[in-house]
Amino acid sequence: MENITPKQLQILILLYRFRFLNRTQIQQFLNHKSPRRLNNWLKDLTERKILGRNYSTKLKENTKPAVYYLASKSRKILLDLPDINKKVLNRAYRDKNSSQKLIDHSIFVASLYFLIREETKTKKSVLHFFTKTDLVTHYYLPYNRPDAYIAIEKENTTKRYFLEVIDEGTPRFMLRKKILQYIEYFDENTWKKRTLHKNPSLLFICPNQNIKDFLNKYIAQVLEEETSDVQFFLSLKSDILRGGSNSWEIVG
Template sequence: MTVAKYHRPLNSEQLAVLNWLYKSRFSTSKQIAKHLGKPSHKAIQNKLQILEEQGYISKRYQPSYKLAGRAAEYFLTPKGARTLPPDSTNEWAIKALYKNKTVSPDFIAHCLNVADIALQLQALYGDKLRLFTKSSMVAYSYFPTWKPDLFLSFKPKTRQEAPRRYFLDIWDDTTPFFVSVRKARNYITYAEEGEWPTDEYALPTVLAVCQDAKTQKKLMGQIKRALDEKYITDEVTFATVTREQLDKTTGTAKLWQKIDDDDEDSGRMSL
């Protein structure tokens, strides 16, 4: 008779790794270390190896990665997801994990970009910000069917103040520009026909992180045109920032350029 090998129960840091991978879908060891507050990814290599050996996580890695300077991309397995508390996961999101071994390189690259932005925002705003990824959003019916990359919710400063909420997408080169424009237009349709509980809260502002100033300018033109066509500028607000601007910021200044305003100075906003 084969005796099952005993494994110690997962500790809080190991569970934190699983929870992060559930939210981010794919992540590098450097991103995981940053999420855990570790000074270097080397500090968690042993932890990742143990989780991989026990089947809780896996990774995408090829010999060509080293020559390209590309890090291994870790992901959660269904076994790892079912180890998390049931009230913190969703069956649809768990089923999607079965595709992790076959998804495209562009899909993985986009997940890594989203993880980078999530970590940046969390570092900027700390516990003032509650941040949700698509894996969390699937549990709620009122989000757009074509979900944003991230949903941000800031704690009100006073009891009288309404929460500040945002839909955020990362516009990178993993998705054709016309598809991203179609998604932006979908938010306008959602503002007209969606199920957001507007009686209680205003529709979240739609944010776009653009890969460069050229993309930002093209996006602003496309969304201004779409807003003019629909005549609903008061119902939905769009704002953008470039990846470079976000990378350079050290505080919570007015970085975000509102798209419905031609004046670059007065049209900027903070979150």
């Protein structure tokens, strides 16, 4: 067994949950004020092949923080921990070959977590944020898990959401399929029967205005034909980063 510190183990668990994180995000998660100590932990884990590291030395890109992910030797460390799924851990053998699209997607989900966390703190609410990895063993959820399940508590009220981040270049037939899968899932009352809660609202973050307009039109059309009580909210990725929750628009 590799000998690592409690903070290093915390880093591994964060990367298990979010898959890819940059150095700045890891520092935010640890709430650590000393970048030097964090860099030493990351350097040690990378040199021992417990973590992988992506860093570009190209001009204009070398100012971006390095991105980290689980490497092969992380598997033995995490394998017997509670809430760790063995099949998910197999990603440690292949994440070094992941596409830039997947890396950017994961980094954005983590950035979104921090935005929501700050908003809930401001409003004195309690945030529960479950990543796609956290949801793997929740078999009553849709087969294609959302990017996150979010629950926000304030006093005696809890608002629940499924989050979907749409990547640039996603074909429209895949978007139509995803919408219909959610409608079918909620029409079967799987969520209500299992959790005894109302259906979560659906949050779709779009990469551009064209995709947002398409989803707005298509979802409105589907909801006219169905009797579903599901609520869809749309926003642009750029608007979310700039304005937070104020940028959501309800469909219909």
